Amino acid sequence: MNRKWVEKCRKIEELASHYSRHPLSSPYQPRLGKPWQPSSVWKLFHRQAAALQYVKTCKEDVHVFALETVLDDVGRRLYLVSTYTEFWFYYSKRSKTLAHCYEVIPADTVCKLYFDLEFYKPANPEADGQKMVTLLIKFFIRKLEEHYGLKCSADFVINLDSSTDEKFSRHLIFSLPNAAFKDNIHVGNFIKTVLQPLFPQSTSTHKDPGTSVIEAAKIHDDTSKCNIAEATKGTCNGGKNMPEELCELSSFLVNDKYGGKQPFIDLGVYTKNRNFRIYKSSKLGKNAVFELAEDNQFSCKPPKHLSAEEYIFLCSLISNVRFTDTLKILTCASPSDKNGSSRVSSGGSMISGSDMSGYKASPYPEIDQFIWSVVTREGFQGDEDWCLTMDENGNIKKTQQIAAPTEEHLSGESKDQSETCDKDWDDCIDDACILEAAEDVELADIADHSLAEWNLEHTDIPDELLLEAINDHTSVQQ
Structure with missing residues (x-):
């Protein structure tokens, strides 16, 4: 046993x-x-x-x-x-x-207006972070209307909080109705342009304001005379000739760890392929996750099949933008560019002298559908990449030409052909000209079918035509 x-x-x-x-x-x-x-x-x-x-x-x-x-x-x-x-x-x-997850905001991709707000609490004992956020939201809502004619409210702003006893930390994501920025570089340009009054004019032509900590000497001298309490009440007792807007902007300035001044808007998060921490995530080794802030006013009405949390997660993603026929693409040149300006484009209208590129689908569904109907005819498969540029006259530049496969394509080699429309097309803006262009496409389509049906094995080329071709070739060589 x-x-x-x-x-x-x-x-x-x-x-x-x-x-x-x-x-x-x-x-x-x-x-x-x-x-x-x-x-x-x-x-x-x-x-x-x-x-x-x-x-x-x-x-x-x-x-x-x-x-x-x-x-x-x-x-x-x-x-x-x-x-x-x-x-x-x-x-x-x-x-x-x-x-510990981050969204990768792809370069050259349409995205939302977003902010990373932070300051060191021990260096700013009198700062009221919640009031500063409220003022910033109201300020940029007004600026969006001034620059682009867009009307929105705090109901469209997702307010996420990840603050600790040592550090104030917020993320703001503006989920604008039917509007988005061309990419996050343009988002950064817009924010820097709005903040430009805070910086001396002497530095504006050399360098964009602040992608890192800004020294106290670079901040407008009068801003230190206006505080957050005055700004939120709409009053200012600062410098004698100090503009009211500059007083309002000064409420966004905080002290850094080294005694200098800096905006509590992190201006370093508007770079290509930026990693941006997402809702419900914390940094590695930290416990503070991004949750909805107490003063969040975002209107959460999730559609069918989505929970409230998933809906907030999707809305808080910077590059999660749904393309529609009425989507307005917002652009803003760098503040250092004297000729730069803010522009808004809707539907298929032009975007000021800038390239738009990407994959899968362009911002214009009707154009995509037409191109695919031509490219995929007779079983051919076209390229999914697209690149579009329009100048002030509406000329299309750097457009990738997609056609039926040739011997060059079949061998694995392809070329991108770039060309600018000639003056004949520039002058052709009426319906009759567009109709003529459509007829040309139909004729080209018929020609393609005719060539496909032409079998060389059963068709003799006339001797006269061959002799004429030989004589022409001989005369060219001589």
Whole structure:
């Protein structure tokens, strides 16, 4: 009896040792199974460039997220490619591996107006962060109407808070109705342009204001005479000739750790492929996550199939912009450009002398549909990349020409042809000319079909035509 018991214990110990060395697989996690949910895409990359490149080749509407993690005792970032729906499916489970996530805002991509607000509390004991945020929202709502004619309210602003006892930290995302900026560079230009009165005129032609800590000497001298309490009440007792707007702007200035002055708007977050911390995430090694602020006024009315939290998550993503026929694309030149100005474009109208490029779809669905109808005829597959430029006269430049495959295409080689429309097209702006152009397209289509039906094996070329071609060739050589 004892011998059998010892043998049984030995086998149990062997099994325990085996499973400790070869643990069982993790529990099965169901994939997205609802009819309206996309196909599963979940791919990790060590480099951001590789992740962004993969997005261009993926058929699904995928996006890049940066994940902060510890590998080999070193903090690193991995880059995840997935759809918004699938990412939220796993992210909402509060997994430790997805506790420190950032949205990658792709370069040259339409995006929302956003702010990263922060200041060091011990250096600013009298600063009222909540009042400063309220004033900033009202101020930029007014500036959006002045520069672009857009009307919005605090109901369109997502206010996220990640403050601690030491640091005040907020994210503001303006989910503007039917409007978005051309990219986050233009967002930064707009904000720097608005803040320009804070900076001496002597420095404005050399360098954009503040992508880092700004020294006290660079801030307008009169701003120190106006405080947040006065600004919020609409009064100012600062310098004698101090403009009221400058007094209002001065409420956005805070002290840094080194005794200098700086805006509490972080002007360094408007760069290409910027990583921006998302809703419900904290920094690696920290516990403060971004939650809805107490004074948040965003109107949360989630559509069917979406929870309130998922809706807030989607609305808070900077590059999550839905293209419509009436979407207005906002642009703003750099403050250092004297000829720069703020522009707004709607539908298919022009954007001041700037390139727009991307993949999958352009901002103009009707043009996409027409191009695809031509490119994919007879089973041919065209390129998905697009690049569009329009100058002040409406000329299209640097437009990638997409045509049926030639021998060059079939061999794996292709060329991008860039050309500017000639003056005949410039003068052609009436309906009759557009109709004539449409007829030319139809004739070209008929010609393509005729050539396709022409079989050289059953068609003899007349001798006279061959002799004429030989004589022409000989005369050219002579």
